[in-house]
Amino acid sequence: MTIKLTCHAGIGPKVEGIALVADDNFSARYDLDRIKGVFSRPQHKLFGQSYKDVILVLNTAKGGVATAWMLYEMTSRLVAPKAILLNQANTILVQGAALANMAMVDRFDKGDVTKLIETGDHLVVDPQAGQVDVNSLNR
Amino acid sequence: MxxxxxxxxxxxxxxxxxxxxxxxxxxxxxxxxxxxxxxxxxxxxxxxxxxxxxxxxxxxxxxxxxxxxxxxxxxxxxxxxxxxxxxxxxxxxxxxxxxxxxxxxxxxxxxxxxxxxxxxxxxxxxxxxxxxxxxxxxxxxxxxxxxxxxxxxxxxxxxxxxxxxxxxxxxxxxxxxEKRQATKRYVVSSNPQDLMEWGVLGATIGRMSGSYWEVPVIEGIEEAPTSDQLKHFGAAMASYGSTPLFHIVGITPECRKLTDVGGKMLNPTPVTEEMLDVLKQPFTAIGDPLDVVVFAAPQLSLVEMAELANLCDGRQRAETTDVLVCTSAQVYSDAVSMGYVKQIENFGGRVLVGTCFYQQYAREIGEANGWTRLLSNSAKIVNIVGGYGYQPALGTMQACVASAEKGVILS
CATH class of the missing domain: 3.30.499.10 (Aconitase, domain 3)
Structure with a gap:
């Protein structure tokens, strides 16, 4: 079954991939071991999980400005998520996505995106159209 | 556009x-x-x-x-x-x-x-x-x-x-x-004195505020804080909440009165001592052996350098505990001429110029030096370095110096 979610128009190319979801916030500096490609902050709900080539679905940003450079650096080494979906992006995440040409969207019409999408769902993210297609085996 | x-x-x-x-x-x-x-x-x-x-x-x-x-x-x-x-x-x-x-x-x-x-x-x-x-x-x-x-x-x-x-x-x-109007209202019941406590207050409000697009207005700060106090308050709030702006009623320039920022319409949330303790609790490690003490995030002002130098004077860090201090080149030159750098170095500390600890390949330098247990008076830095493999703890500047001297976390 495919669910179509609409959101604010975003940044980056149309991509598809598997969702990794948490009701938690995000900072590339605070939360990641960017060499290993995993969440490394023990308090993060995705601690220990790989973010490589998945579509991250999270609440909002936390902390500092380093993520703007780090998304570009992660993408250049091909150890990066395919896209990041958020309830509300902050300026740094958007600036980083713009430089890295990473797909990013936020502000979903139907509410909390971390509840609308489950880990393992197959997603098609179209930032220019502001649309995310969700294919779930569980619903 | x-x-x-x-x-x-x-x-x-x-x-x-x-x-x-x-x-x-x-x-x-x-x-x-x-x-x-x-x-x-x-x-x-x-x-x-x-x-x-x-x-x-x-x-x-x-x-x-x-x-x-x-x-x-x-x-x-x-x-x-x-x-x-x-x-x-x-x-x-x-x-x-x-x-x-x-x-x-x-x-x-x-x-x-x-x-x-x-x-x-x-x-x-x-x-x-x-x-x-x-x-x-x-x-x-x-x-x-x-x-x-x-x-x-x-x-x-x-x-x-x-x-x-x-x-x-x-x-x-x-x-x-319109984006600078308050969206969250907090009431503080006690006014911090120490820089670390200002950081904890900022962190607590930042964590509750929780988004770049929220603007906290704070009531209950009775006297104008110093620049260093607001520096630690703001840096910690931004670190925990991705918060870019706060107002303090009667203190900050856009908020002489609560109504200036639309705060009257918001429900007040008290910031209690218990909330501050909850924030500090994960960063408590009394009695643990201490690998490194860090004064940074933000870089130290000349006033902080003077305070630290005074605390270090005539004392010596434990051999097993390193001490790093990060300041700017602008402050460093004054701190040299006033003797503060010498006092910190005599204690066994190292003053780094134009850097900040968490921006210095924190994971790699931690592994190279065998640093795990880190103590700082910066609520910002303890929030950051956990993801780099450290076990961070928080203490006042006085407690940091005393702990470095003994090689264990004292309070």
């Missing part, structure tokens, strides 16, 4: 490929935040340490410089990741230092002033009320917005560079009056 003739020319490449990139970047960001036009800015401040940049970020910056880019407004830099006068003893490699050298060279080619500081509002040129700026470093932005009354969004390194090249930034977020 509506662009002026000059901006249209930049976008068309008439000012060169670097400025064209900068305009394109800014338009992408501006459209996502529904900016209607651009606003000119008086200064830019760029965060860019080599760990964040990596090889690709340095190459990107070098390419921009090679394309003939020159900044058109005063542009300064956040702390570096490598103190080129002292990096091998810290466990940093020649490769890290080389990335740093290449980045510095590219910046200098573009006319960027390598101030390497996150306390530019204390040492370089504070923005003035109503001044539109493009600042990076969350601590710089929240202080400039809140205490100075300037107007800046968090500008990451690429966007700050773009602003330096175009002299403008998209007009969204905190450049707009």
């Amino acid at each position: 509506k662009l002026t003739d000059k901006e249209q020319e930049m976008l068309a490449g008439k000012a060169g490929p670097a400025v064209k990139w900068a305009m394109e970047h800014q338009l992408q960001v501006g459209r996502m935040f529904d900016a209607e036009d651009m606003v000119t800015v008086s200064q830019a401040h760029m965060m860019a340490d080599p760990e964040s940049l990596g090889e690709s970020g340095v190459q990107f910056t070098e390419k921009i410089a090679e394309d003939g880019a020159r900044v058109c407004i005063p542009m300064i830099t956040d702390p570096r990741g490598v103190d080129l006068a002292w990096y091998e003893p810290l466990g940093q490699t020649e490769q890290m230092a080389d990335l740093e050298r290449r980045f510095i060279a590219a910046c200098q080619t573009m006319g960027i002033m390598m101030t390497n500081t996150c306390i530019n509002y204390q040492t370089i040129m504070p923005p003035v009320f109503g001044d539109h700026v493009a600042f990076g470093d969350t601590g710089v932005v929240i202080y400039s917005n809140s205490v100075c009354g300037a107007r800046s969004n968090f500008e990451g390194g690429p966007s700050a560079l773009a602003a330096g090249l175009t002299g403008r930034t998209p007009r969204y977020g905190l450049h707009l009056d």
Whole structure:
């Protein structure tokens, strides 16, 4: 079954991939071991999980400005998520996505995106159209 | 977005490929935040340490410089990741230092002033009320917005560079009056004295506030805090909440009265001692052996350097506990001439110039030196370094010095 979610128009190319979801916030500096490609902050709900080539679905940003450079650096080494979906992006995440040409969207019409999408769902993210297609085996 | 003739020319490449990139970047960001036009800015401040940049970020910056880019407004830099006068003893490699050298060279080619500081509002040129700026470093932005009354969004390194090249930034977020109104209201019942306690209060409010787009207004601060107190308060709030602006009733310039920022309509949330204790609890480790004490995040002011030097005077750190102090070059030279650096060095501490600990390949230097248990008086730094493999603990400056002396965490 495919669910179509609409959101604010975003940044980056149309991509598809598997969702990794948490009701938690995000900072590339605070939360990641960017060499290993995993969440490394023990308090993060995705601690220990790989973010490589998945579509991250999270609440909002936390902390500092380093993520703007780090998304570009992660993408250049091909150890990066395919896209990041958020309830509300902050300026740094958007600036980083713009430089890295990473797909990013936020502000979903139907509410909390971390509840609308489950880990393992197959997603098609179209930032220019502001649309995310969700294919779930569980619903 | 509506662009002026000059901006249209930049976008068309008439000012060169670097400025064209900068305009394109800014338009992408501006459209996502529904900016209607651009606003000119008086200064830019760029965060860019080599760990964040990596090889690709340095190459990107070098390419921009090679394309003939020159900044058109005063542009300064956040702390570096490598103190080129002292990096091998810290466990940093020649490769890290080389990335740093290449980045510095590219910046200098573009006319960027390598101030390497996150306390530019204390040492370089504070923005003035109503001044539109493009600042990076969350601590710089929240202080400039809140205490100075300037107007800046968090500008990451690429966007700050773009602003330096175009002299403008998209007009969204905190450049707009309506986005500076309070959205959350907190009531403080006791006023902190120590810098660490100011950081804990800021962190607690930041964590509750919880989003870049929330603006806390705070009641109950009875006396004007010092610049250093607000520095730690704001830096911690920004770290925990991604918060770029706060108001304190009767203290900060946009909020003489609660009604000035729309606070009367908001439900007040008390900030209790219990809440502050909850924030501190994960960073309590009394009796644990201590690997390293860090004074940084933000860099220390001259007043903090004097206080630290006074605490260190006549004492000696334990052999098993390293002590690092990060300050700016501007403060360092005064701290040398006033004898503060000597007092800290006699204690066994090392003063790093133009860097900040968490921006210095924190994971790699921790592994190289065997540092796990870290103690600091910065609520910001203890929030950051957990992801780098540290077990951080929080204490006052006095407790940090006393713990370094004994080699164990005392309180």
